[in-house]
Amino acid sequence: MDNLVPLTIGVTLLxxxxxxxxQHAYSSGKAQREALVDRLSSTGQIDLGSQRRFRGLDRRLRRTGLGKRIxxxxxxTGLDITPGEYFFYVLCCIAGVWLIAASVLASFxxxxxxxxxxxxxxxxLNWHRxxxxxxxxxxxxxxxRVLANATQAGLSLRTSIAMAADELEAPAGAELRVVADQLAVGRTLDDALDELAERLPSRELVVLVSTLILSNRAGGQVVSSLRNLTxxxxxxxxxxxxxxTQLSQVNTTAYAVPAIGVGAMLLVNSILPxxxxxxxGTVAGQIAVIVSLGLYxxxxxxxxRISKIDI
Known part of the structure; x- marks a missing residue:
């Protein structure tokens, strides 16, 4: 008992x-962060007006495989939203449609x-992409065309990409700006262009990327290749x-088919509440609903699938 008092005092002092x-480490770190924010905001590299929400959820989500895919x-997609914000909004929407469907139609x-x-x-997300x-x-x-003109003027391919990023509008300007920034921090041209082709998959972009990479490696006639490619x-x-244009009617029919099924259920429920x-309420009815929705x-x-034509 006698040793308990000094032990308590010692632990308290510690x-x-x-x-x-x-507190000192937190204050110094906060001061350094504020100084860094002030320095970057003065040069225009960050925007202080864009305060993100759910930063804790965003940090935890980015460590998971789902967060990395999102x-x-x-x-x-180019959307100005973080994975944490998207995940939270999706959860809210899912809860909302669950409650609406359970109250309007049935709990099933x-x-x-x-x-x-x-x-x-x-x-x-796929539609926006x-x-x-x-x-x-x-x-x-x-x-x-811009890359060919810049290359013909004697500029290097890296400089031509940076110039094209400044001249072109979004999304081309924004995507080329990402490539130019990656090249500025030391990434190779092959890796930066390959990441661009993976981010926006298309045959046309793959052809352009392959032309630029091969011309950069072999030192061929970049101007004539880009002219023909244009x-x-x-x-x-x-x-x-x-x-x-030819497939617009077919695509509209694809979305009209499930809409007709949902509309029919709402109509039946409105006629016979x-x-x-x-x-x-029965197993047979649940199976019938699941089978009908699956057929739709x-x-x-x-x-x-039928209306999808690869060009």
């Missing part, structure tokens, strides 16, 4: 010392609506536009 040291898809449709919400969130890729493909002839990309651009709840999904996938 905790106080550690607390003071921790981050890769978000980088390809809650989990099905949640699964549809997960699929819709992934489809949303495809849209950005299509926009980038549309700018490929202009990219090739003509080819212009022709492919027109062909893709014609094919997209509680009909879906009574139908899904199969029809959607089949129409999309």
């Amino acid at each position: 905790c106080c010392v550690l607390g003071v040291m921790g 981050e890769l898809k978000l980088a390809a 449709f809650g989990p099905l609506a949640a699964l549809a919400g997960v699929w819709s969130a992934n489809t949303f 495809t849209k950005r890729t299509e926009a980038f493909i549309g700018q490929l002839p202009e990219i090739s 003509v080819t990309l212009e022709e492919r651009k027109e062909t893709r536009r014609e094919v997209r 509680g009909a879906l709840d009574r139908m899904t 999904a199969l029809g959607f996938v089949a129409i999309r």
Whole structure:
């Protein structure tokens, strides 16, 4: 008992010392961070107006495989959102559609609506990625033309890419700026261009990247290769536009098929209130609903596969 008092005092003093040291380390680190932010904001390298939400969730999510996949898809879409924000918003949307489906239709449709919400969130990212890729493909002839003119003027390929990033609009300018920044910090041209082709997959971009890499390695006639490539990309651009126009009706039908099924369920439930709840109250009714929804999904996938033409 006599030794307990000095032991308590010693532990208390030690905790106080550690607390003071921790507070000093935190204050000095915070001051260094503020100084760094002030220095970078004065040079325009960061934007103080963009305060991110859910930073703790974002840090934890980036360490997982799911977070890395989400981050890769978000980088390809060009959306100004972090993986943590996207994950939180998706969870809120899933909870919302679960509650809405369970209250409007029946409790059985809650989990099905949640699964549809997960699929819709992934489809949303894929749609934005495809849209950005299509926009980038549309700018490929202009990219090739700018690189050819810059190379013909005597500039190196690295300088030509940086100049094209400044002259072209988004998404080409933003993507080429990423490549130029990677080259500025020491990455090789092959790695930077290969990452660009992986981020925005398309045959046209692969051809352009292969042309630039081979010309950089072998030292061939970059100007003539880019000139010929510009003509080819212009022709492919027109062909893709014609094919997209011809398949617009088929793509609309693919989305109309599942919409008709969902609309029919809502119509039946509005005519006979509680009909879906009574139908899904038995095992046979649940199996019938799952089979019908699966057939609608199969029809959607089949129409999309049939209308998909690789150019």
